[in-house]
Amino acid sequence: MTKASIITIGDELLIGQVIDTNSAWIAQQMNKIGIKIIRRIAVGDDWDEIWTALDEESTHADIVFITGGLGPTADDITKPLLCKYFDGKMIINKHALENVTTLFEKVFNRPITERNLKQAEVPDTCEVLVNTRGTAPGMWFEKNGKIFISMPGVPTEMKGLMEDKVIPTLIKKITLPYITHRTLVTFGIGESMLADLLEEFETKLPNQIKLAYLPNFGMVRLRLSVIENNQEEAKELIDRLFSELSIIVKEFLVIMEDAPMEKALASLLIQKKQTVCTAESCTGGYISHILTSIPGSSVYFKGSVIAYSNESKVNLLGVHKETINQNGAVSEAVVKEMVKGAIEKFGTDYAIAVSGIMGPDGGTIEKPVGTVWIAVGNRKKIFTTELKVRFDRQKNIQVTAVNALNTLRIFIQNEL
């Protein structure tokens, strides 16, 4: 199987100023076409470190992806290094120059500088991959039977180059095996309990099949993977095992694909041709945000009221002042009224309401940080549940959102 390694370049990666999302995306794409990523490595804008990484990764892998370090500023040293590493000399590339000029004239509407023009310079030992989304061209090198592909670190530019140029070329050049994964999502059961439940299933798995447990926000994703040269056989095998797996974990099954909770709820709403809105306090719009991250969500999602203050709960959702005074804003009674008010205002079939204390401050002895009330319902019925979350603010918001979405998902499923 063809092995690849990813080198990401930039001091910002090593002081933790940016999170590397490029590697994950490249890995996903390679995984789809049957190239195995065996290592991912990040190094700084440092000549020796980059040089060593190129040496080392090309002994481990057949293909080395390189992202970053190609910007127009002085801290970007990757291009001169690649020029030397691949025994070339710098020349102006006509296509890259045309691209830079066009971008500045037609898209950016900014005057072009000397610095930008220099971005059209490339080592004469590479094949240029013109980057229509930015000024730094991609570069394809080959040395001692290994392929090295250098791309800018800006995610949209890297993705564009991969999709337009790199992936099609790799598919043409390399004989690839059949590799596939099937993932399902469970909720409400821990990793160890799942492993016990699946012990028999796991023991009898054939060699070419791998099962992985991926816990996240109270969900555990189960992933079956197969690598085979015979596509027909592999496909049949993994389909059968995936179906077996889904039956064993039926009670905890959220969705039969690698999708987030909002996708599971969205599928259900689309299937039922029904709509939802949210009334959020502590999650501050996060539930609304993840529901609308899905393209086409306007079909089932109508809107939200983010009622961060007590007055807005009263004025926008019709929560009674006395309900808040008697129970506090974080209470079963208030989230119930929030559901009613939201359905009323948005005219949806269902609503989700949450109110809680996400921390780090705002807790009391009676209602400590992490106390959350969730209500979901329709015009006829409202279901409530209390949650205790115990992470940092960001994760408390995320876990609350996943729980709230899941609560409505089960509410709707129980109606079916």
Add this chain to the structure above:
Amino acid sequence: MTKASIITIGDELLIGQVIDTNSAWIAQQMNKIGIKIIRRIAVGDDWDEIWTALDEESTHADIVFITGGLGPTADDITKPLLCKYFDGKMIINKHALENVTTLFEKVFNRPITERNLKQAEVPDTCEVLVNTRGTAPGMWFEKNGKIFISMPGVPTEMKGLMEDKVIPTLIKKITLPYITHRTLVTFGIGESMLADLLEEFETKLPNQIKLAYLPNFGMVRLRLSVIENNQEEAKELIDRLFSELSIIVKEFLVIMEDAPMEKALASLLIQKKQTVCTAESCTGGYISHILTSIPGSSVYFKGSVIAYSNESKVNLLGVHKETINQNGAVSEAVVKEMVKGAIEKFGTDYAIAVSGIMGPDGGTIEKPVGTVWIAVGNRKKIFTTELKVRFDRQKNIQVTAVNALNTLRIFIQNEL
């Protein structure tokens, strides 16, 4: 300077199923105490790959952080490997066992399984770091003068171990230099133009100072770094240069720290003791979400209406039906009325409104995907601006949010 390397373990990292946020966090913490991360590497749940990574990284670095691969399931092979790598044998650790038992009895309220109890087993050649947030203990090994620290991959557990055990121990054990970074954020100027503006400044920078450009969502962050043994001198030097830098880029300066746009707006609102709300269509609650990501945001943020449908724009924000019919929902006239309606409903000093088409579908010839109208204002005055975004849905939402927040920031600043 002490050098460290981070190894993250898990097949999910190499097929791109999860994004590695642990490395960035560890890097930030090390950076603060003066330990230089020189490499970050991800490998799969594969015996040989992990073994090689331990060998290689310990030749590069003095300290090797290892995260992941310690779960209770069969795909986690890191612990037995570490046992062999450090010539140990597995023994039950009393403190780890106590911890697992307590967690199941007091926190999870679930029956404990054989598999969980096994998590208290550790190689007898390590020092155990008890993990009160989870069942897998951390392990500290030393070999040939190098330190190896193995921690679970669950971010909250890893962070807890780092803060409670690892960082204090490192500070005690190692003589550390003074390392510091000062970052400011600019908006509205490209990386190349900035580099031209800063050419003179950059040329005369002393050797121990580094300047980096970090573009993100239309902002460019500028980071000055210094590594020095003399803390007093380093501090004075970087303070002076940082101040010089801020004067050169004054026109484009957002905030004098490494903070997101919402933080810059929040600071301004807190300073003025004023409040804001949002009326969002295309951003679906994302602006509200990032504003409320900041602890204590209820001081200046009162709430939002996410008006994803036309009816909700009319019913909840008092936008006139005719305004929508005549101009369409994505129009200057509509966002103006959204600002007015939001201020009315939430009783805030300011409001931000956005309406646009985030894609991939929903565009027309007149209003293609990426068309966005932004309005910001107070009771007296409303400012509007049109934006064209040209990325994928997710990034379009993020870029729109940053622009909308910046528009209000400038609006308020111009009032001062």
